[in-house]
Amino acid sequence: MPGFELFGEAERKEVNDVLENGVLMRYGFDGLRNGHWKAKELERELEDQLQVKHAQLVSSGTAAVTIALASAGIGAGDEVIIPTFTFVASFEAIMMLGAIPILVEIDDTLTLDPEAVKKAVTPNTKAVMPVHMCGSMANLDALSSICKTHDLVLIEDSSQATGATYYGKPLGSIGDLGCLSLDYVKIITCGEGGAVLTNNEEYYNNADHYSDHGHDHKGNDRGAETHPFLGYNFRISELHAAVGLAQLKRLEEFVAIQKKNYTIIREALSTIPEVTFRTVPEGGEESYSFLSFFLPNLEITCKTMSAFKENNIDACFHYYDNSWHYVRKWQHLKDLKVLYPLSKEVIDGLKYLQTKTFPKSDQYIGRNISCLIKLSWTEDEVKERANKMLISIKEVIS
Numbered sequence: 001m002p003g004f005e006l007f008g009e010a011e012r013k014e015v016n017d018v019l020e021n022g023v024l025m026r027y028g029f030d031g032l033r034n035g036h037w038k039a040k041e042l043e044r045e046l047e048d049q050l051q052v053k054h055a056q057l058v059s060s061g062t063a064a065v066t067i068a069l070a071s072a073g074i075g076a077g078d079e080v081i082i083p084t085f086t087f088v089a090s091f092e093a094i095m096m097l098g099a100i101p102i103l104v105e106i107d108d109t110l111t112l113d114p115e116a117v118k119k120a121v122t123p124n125t126k127a128v129m130p131v132h133m134c135g136s137m138a139n140l141d142a143l144s145s146i147c148k149t150h151d152l153v154l155i156e157d158s159s160q161a162t163g164a165t166y167y168g169k170p171l172g173s174i175g176d177l178g179c180l181s182l183d184y185v186k187i188i189t190c191g192e193g194g195a196v197l198t199n200n201e202e203y204y205n206n207a208d209h210y211s212d213h214g215h216d217h218k219g220n221d222r223g224a225e226t227h228p229f230l231g232y233n234f235r236i237s238e239l240h241a242a243v244g245l246a247q248l249k250r251l252e253e254f255v256a257i258q259k260k261n262y263t264i265i266r267e268a269l270s271t272i273p274e275v276t277f278r279t280v281p282e283g284g285e286e287s288y289s290f291l292s293f294f295l296p297n298l299e300i301t302c303k304t305m306s307a308f309k310e311n312n313i314d315a316c317f318h319y320y321d322n323s324w325h326y327v328r329k330w331q332h333l334k335d336l337k338v339l340y341p342l343s344k345e346v347i348d349g350l351k352y353l354q355t356k357t358f359p360k361s362d363q364y365i366g367r368n369i370s371c372l373i374k375l376s377w378t379e380d381e382v383k384e385r386a387n388k389m390l391i392s393i394k395e396v397i398s
């Protein structure tokens with residue numbers, strides 16, 4: 001990760017197909033487009049590679065989460081359970097629909113703790129949204145079973161784990177709905193883009209219509225289409241889809257490169273007894289986009305980050321101090337800083353954040369470092385990096 005590191009001839013060719021006829025929109029203009037339907041083609045390719053019946057491409061991963069929730073009928077006052085370690089898009093998308101994000105603890109998988117999810121279910125809970133952070137996954141069997149028991153919708157956000165599998169199935173294809181980001185820093189990029197994945201016919205139709213002003217997409221006269229319900233514009237452009245089409249065809253190749261680089265670094269760090277690695281749930285295989293490990297305590301972790309900095313080891317993250325990904329620094333959410341008035345349900349529903357603490361998450365995120373695995377590194381560069389990391393950690397620990 002990210003796919004942009006290997007942007008090349010194939011991406012240029014797909015984009016040029018679009019530029020040659022100038023049809024930049026994914027719908028309509030049938031006569032002008034010389035048979036080029038990049039968004040539709042990329043949807044078929046996503047369905048094929050991620051083994052789902054339906055993929056709906058949209059303008060961003062954040063839009064994909066919003067649309068997935070809306071497609072399942074989630075809105076005003078409904079509660080959606082999400083992890084404390086995620087990206088701000090999770091609660092942004094939920095709140096966009098007037099629903100309430102319920103943050104719960106993570107465990108050593110760095111994703112939702114199923115026991116904490118069970119405890120957080122109330123009569124208002126409508127969905128559970130695991131976020132497969134940093135290339136690995138939540139325990140989907142445990143979460144599916146909770147969702148079945150309480151009749152909840154399971155929505156996977158696999159934006160950071162495209163290419164990972166769970167019992168052989170691609171992440172994003174396992175829940176009732178899956179969401180992908182195809183933004184510039186993800187393993188497969190469109191520049192900006194996202195996708196909603198589902199095997200459910202009704203959710204798919206909802207996603208297809210909702211992302212294009214409620215258009216029913218029947219017939220071939222766009223102006224004459226009806227609107228069965230209200231929607232919004234979350235469309236992707238043909239130019240963006242063209243880039244993603246070339247990239248997605250290289251997913252397997254990208255995962256293989258990541259696995260090779262990841263393994264070299266992991267083997268080096270495994271020689272330090274104080275280093276432990278994140279738990280990957282049984283049946284899971286990572287996308288190897290990140291190598292995530294734990295150190296004995298917060299102090300050693302902070303010192304290791306400083307040592308990494310001194311030794312010019314970039315692309316390693318201590319999310320404990322990060323304002324995008326971890327609850328500790330989401331002051332704007334806790335203070336409800338918004339441009340427009342929120343509903344009473346949301347204001348009341350978020351009061352818990354004033355006092356709630358997340359000791360278990362603090363404990364895991366405080367001791368965690370996640371290092372991005374790049375596609376463009378040479379083998380020598382990876383080995384040198386692994387060695388520098390080893391030396392830095394040993395220095396701190398000794």
Ligand SMILES: *Cc1c(COP(=O)(O)O)cnc(C)c1O
Binds near residue numbers: 060063086159183
């Ligand atoms: C990147 C990301 C998103 C949002 O994607 P955008 O395409 O940038 O809107 C959502 N969830 C997770 C976990 C992400 O990493």
